[in-house]
Amino acid sequence: MDGMLALYIFMLAAFTGYEIIAKVPVILHTPLMSGSNFIHGVVVVGAMVALGGAETLFEQAIGFFAVALGAANAAGGYVVTERMLAMFKKKEGA
């Protein structure tokens, strides 16, 4: 990948992350941390690509490990975040 282009992506993504979080009420900090934890679970895609190119037994073992961990990060992050957010209600029955 073009190094300079990647640098621009890094910069814009960093600002995006900063701006999105800057105005979040404290009440949502825990679910948000958990939600951002889920989002970096996309590492599972990178792990799949790495395992998909693995050839030796060693590479396959590490790749398996990577995919399993990445999948756990994504699935676990989703479940706990969803559970927490489902509880936030404004008024009874609303």
Place this chain on the structure above:
Amino acid sequence: MMALPLYVQGAWFVGALLFIFGLKGMSSPASARRGIVWAGYGMLIAVAATFLIPGLQNLALMVLALVVGAAAAWISGKRVKMTDMPQMVAIYNGMGGGAAAAIAAIAFARGEAHGTVATTLAVLGALIGSVSFTGSCVAYAKLQGLLKKAHRLPAQNVVNVLLALAAVVLGGAMIVLAPAQPGLIYAFFAIALVLGLIVTLPIGGADMPVVISLFNAFTGLAVGFEGYVQGNPALIIAGIVVGAAGTLLTQLMAKAMNRPISNILFTPMVASGPGEAISGSMKELSGLDAAAMMRYASKVIIVPGYGMAVAHAQHKVWEMTSILEEAGVEVKFAIHPVAGRMPGHMNVLLAEAGVPYDKIFDLEEINGEFGQADVALIIGANDVVNPTARTDKSSPIYGMPILNADMAQNVIVIKRGKGTGYSGVENALFYTENCRMLYGDAQPMAGEIIQHLKAMG
């Protein structure tokens, strides 16, 4: 890396887009649920599209790994109690860091990181991913109660610095000598993994929220860097957005505790002397008097702390609140930013008990209102209402923003014993003239108050 078909790249783009929309949605309580669902679809799309990459090997192994990892995490995530949420987030986060480090390991083994920039980022990602992996495992073990006390090595800071230096030197060697020999790669990963372990072991439970948040940011950065190595912009965007967001969250939290991040990592919290002498004595109160005081108040502010959650008293407290409200008393909840074991953790626990979020206020919103409150009811909180944080410069918690519960007409404290809080500092509030102590476990005590309130009608 081979050129990817457009439909795979397009799907990854859609995934990244949904992540950002999802995260944006999560920044307001009303749209938060929708936000995580969108992000979830983004993840499904990104993973499904990855299977369509031509020439992908080890498919059976891949499906097995996905099923094993996802199923284990799904089940544990469904079962975990809300009080145990922080350690669950920590362990999932550590797994992400481990995955990022493992991706780097494969890239090194296959000599796939070409050029100085890619190699450098691969090394950096591997380092912080590894630290996040073992560090998060330690954080999990501590919060879960598997590791009871803080383990401090003699000359801990020296060991930390030496290990970090060793990791940087080995990492540097991998960049200069690329492609690195297997021996060098093993040594680098071993040191990086040990570093995470050693740095996290001495950190105390009270500082854990900040540490978890910091490792969350670390994993994000590691994922972003490995995304560059693999030429996958979706990973870069998701990783860096989380890295930046996590860094900001960590700063907000450290500020709320008045503990710079460097302090948390390098110095344990200790009382720096006896502090100012506190005059007066703690005065006890009966459950009946407490009930009467609140029943005939016009405004009550409840300050819940982690002690309430440990006692599983939040449902009783909400029941008590409902009775008071029916009797015409205005009740609000005041939450300190670091109440609980994670910022905002207390809000989650109250939400679980059914407390609507428009009754819950954070420090800046509510602090001006304590002056008009007839009763401040403190349940299982200590350091966050200690007025010495405002006045006593020798106190280790001096400067920490606190809830001004002492400004209320009357203060009632439900507390198990006479001990000090997490910081080990005596609480001057408990000795003031308008403060009364209600000794006992929060849950039966709240139950007793409810009985008295019902009797009063």
